Amino acid sequence: MKFNVLRRLFIFPSQKFNCIFDVLKEKPSFSLMSIYYNWYMSVLSLSPAKSEVLQAFLLHKKPVKPIEISKEIGKKFPSVMMHVIGLTKMGYLFSPKKGYYKLTNEGEKYLGALNLNxxxxxxxxxxxxxxxxxxxxxxxxxxxxxxxxxxxxxxxxxxxxxxxxxxxxxxxxxxxxxxxxxxxxxxxxxxxxxxxxxxxxxxxxxxxxxxxxxx
Structure with a gap:
């Protein structure tokens, strides 16, 4: 069970909240909780490179191709695409149609975007x-x-x-x-x-x- 929980934590970050309950039900050891805590904090805090890519999506109301983001921020496309995939797994971006991406509500919240009444x-x-x-x-x-x-x-x-x-x-x-x-x-x-x-x-x-x- 512990192995399966950890496998889900590292491979399926979007399931992180469900995994909390799985871990707690198993009454994990201190070492297991330490591994989870370190992973969870790494998910919450984005690297400067990922943050830059995520911020670029703020300027687009409509879904945009990652190649356009790479041109805007002056970064190579493979690197930008890698971060886009990572941000999508983390729940900050989503793909409404093939090849296009947009900020999720969680992505906007992470960047401090204001939902106006x-x-x-x-x-x-x-x-x-x-x-x-x-x-x-x-x-x-x-x-x-x-x-x-x-x-x-x-x-x-x-x-x-x-x-x-x-x-x-x-x-x-x-x-x-x-x-x-x-x-x-x-x-x-x-x-x-x-x-x-x-x-x-x-x-x-x-x-x-x-x-x-x-x-």
Whole structure:
């Protein structure tokens, strides 16, 4: 029985919770529980490489091919595919159709994605966050007459702002800080991922605008 439980733990990670009860029913030895604990913690904590792949899926509302993810993050496809398979076994990704993958609810929770209720979503989109207006700058002490009061105005502001201004705020992390301040952790995480991709110029502005527009 112990061998079968351990075999299920290592080969079928998605069954981890059922295995807890199997292990407890058998009144396992301390060594068996230690093996399980170490395995379970390794499942919960993703490697930096796996986290990077998982974060890339945040930017896609629709299922996407792993080859597209590999191009976006600049990693070789075989390595990305290996992580996609692992993340799928762990329950963070799923494949709705052959060759395409998408974040599961568990994957979104792991990344801190925010499930918005209708009222809060409406406030984020069209409400005014007094005291939390985002003022765009070209650089230090160089304000420009572009402001954002909510997500709707933020989308238009990104499109209107000069590339120099967008790059300035991205390098400082201003966008993600403001978004977390008004409560949109999900979009903040997506923008943080863009920061780590080292995008510049028009490609940065277009990707940022598309990400905020799709929110």
């Amino acid at each position: 209708r009222e809060f979503a409406r406030k984020l989109l069209t409400g005014k966050f007094f005291g939390n207006t985002f003022n765009f700058y070209l650089g230090l002490n160089e304000p420009i007459n572009i402001k954002a009061y909510n997500l709707q105005t933020f989308v238009f502001a990104i499109k209107k702002a000069p590339i120099q201004s967008v790059e300035f705020h991205m390098k400082r992390g201003d966008f993600k800080i403001w978004l977390r301040g008004i409560g949109d952790v999900d979009l903040a995480n997506k923008i943080e991922f863009l920061e780590n991709n080292d995008l510049t110029g028009e490609s940065l502005k277009q990707k940022l605008h598309l990400t905020t527009f799709n929110r």
